[in-house]
Amino acid sequence: MFVTTLHEEIPLLGGDVTDGVVRVGDTVRRPTRPSTPSVHALLRHLEAAGFEGAPRVVGIDERGREILTYLEGESGLRPLPPYAVTDEALAALAGLLRRFHDAAATFRPPRHAVWENGSNDDLAPELVGHCDVNLDNVVFRDGLPYALIDFDLARPTTRLFDVVTTLRHWAPLADPVDLDPVQRELEPGPRLRLFCDAYGLRPRDRRRLLDLARLRFSRSYVAMRARAATGGGWARMWAEGAGTRIRRAGAWLDTHHDELHAHLV
Ligand SMILES: Nc1ncnc2c1ncn2[C@@H]1O[C@H](COP(=O)(O)OP(=O)(O)O)[C@@H](O)[C@H]1O
Ligand SMILES: [Mg+2]
Known part of the structure; x- marks a missing residue:
């Protein structure tokens, strides 16, 4: 039961473009693209520079998706609050x-x-x-x-x-x-x-x-x-x-x- 919960994939529907963005625990999984390694280099730089306002790169999962930290809060709300x-x-x-x-x-x-x-x-x-x-x-x-x-x-x-x-x-x-x-x-x-x-x-x-x-x-x-x-x-x-x-x-x-x-x- 506990293990099932850990691996549960919750679709994140707030965006408008990317199919298959999901939350897994305290991470987000997203499809990769040719620019992903460059974007990861940027996100790692932001982390090293002490900038708090961006997800951290965790890595690539067994299905080839990027793993980023899930940032608690509100986003993608419609109608806008x-x-x-x-x-x-x-x-x-x-x-x-x-x-x-x-x-x-x-x-x-x-x-x-x-x-x-x-x-x-x-x-x-x-x-x-x-x-x-x-x-x-x-x-x-x-x-x-x-x-x-x-x-x-x-x-x-x-x-x-x-x-x-x-x-x-x-x-x-x-x-x-x-x-x-x-x-x-x-x-x-x-x-x-x-x-x-x-x-x-x-x-x-x-x-x-x-x-x-x-x-x-x-x-x-x-x-x-x-x-x-x-x-x-x-x-x-x-x-x-x-x-x-x-x-x-x-x-x-x-x-x-x-x-x-x-x-x-
Ligand atoms: N790292 C994250 N932390 C929290 N929520 C996220 C994160 N990444 C994506 N989301 C949620 O999923 C939605 C869609 O993801 P996003 O990366 O913006 O994809 P798209 O390319 O479809 O716009 C976002 O609007 C947001 O609500
Ligand atoms: Mg988006």
């Missing part, structure tokens, strides 16, 4: 991303590192970013963001590009028709400023933020369409309108550009 969208949560997330970036900045990727492809900045990479800080990839404790999970899309990028991707979901930068009910009353302009202040974003990055967001929308559209062609979870997301949502977000950003920018300068 009100605590997920408070200003306090946004400021805590900015602090978490800043500490992650500062730890990641001293990481030297292994020779022949393999990273997932995706849209990116034109400027030279400063670090390996998370590149997918959406609402499902953050674990909350006591109502505040506590850790980042799902580093599948990590890749060399700029701090600002990772900030922009995060704000896309958390400001949020989106057409209100695509938002969860609790997000519709949020004021994205003041929240952009709040996040940038809590992160300590450089003035030159603040001035570039919306232009890079606009560029990211066009590039993400192309990158996601290419991923959708590979099938699986990405094809499902695309069929469910992911491309249309990016297009709408781009149009919404064009309409509100000037009033949003006023909060960044």
Whole structure:
């Protein structure tokens, strides 16, 4: 009886892409991909650097899946609970991303590192970013963001590009028709400023933020369409309108550009 409990596999359904993510005891098992060894090197570096807000690498199991530590807390909740969208949560997330970036900045990727492809900045990479800080990839404790999970899309990028991707979901930068009910009353302009202040974003990055967001929308559209062609979870997301949502977000950003920018300068 005890042994059965130990090996019980509990599906984790909070994500949107990866089939077969399960919890086993205090670990998570996930399918591996070409980038897994590089992501593990990053996670090991974060651990050595004393960054607490990411899962630890345990190894590879007998079925070839990666084993990561399971982080207690709340994640992947739909509809979103009100605590997920408070200003306090946004400021805590900015602090978490800043500490992650500062730890990641001293990481030297292994020779022949393999990273997932995706849209990116034109400027030279400063670090390996998370590149997918959406609402499902953050674990909350006591109502505040506590850790980042799902580093599948990590890749060399700029701090600002990772900030922009995060704000896309958390400001949020989106057409209100695509938002969860609790997000519709949020004021994205003041929240952009709040996040940038809590992160300590450089003035030159603040001035570039919306232009890079606009560029990211066009590039993400192309990158996601290419991923959708590979099938699986990405094809499902695309069929469910992911491309249309990016297009709408781009149009919404064009309409509100000037009033949003006023909060960044
Ligand atoms: N290390 C972890 N600790 C706690 N929960 C996790 C962990 N990894 C995944 N989960 C849960 O499983 C969900 C799906 O996992 P995720 O790695 O994000 O896969 P996907 O690629 O499908 O988004 C997450 O949203 C989260 O709720
Ligand atoms: Mg995820």
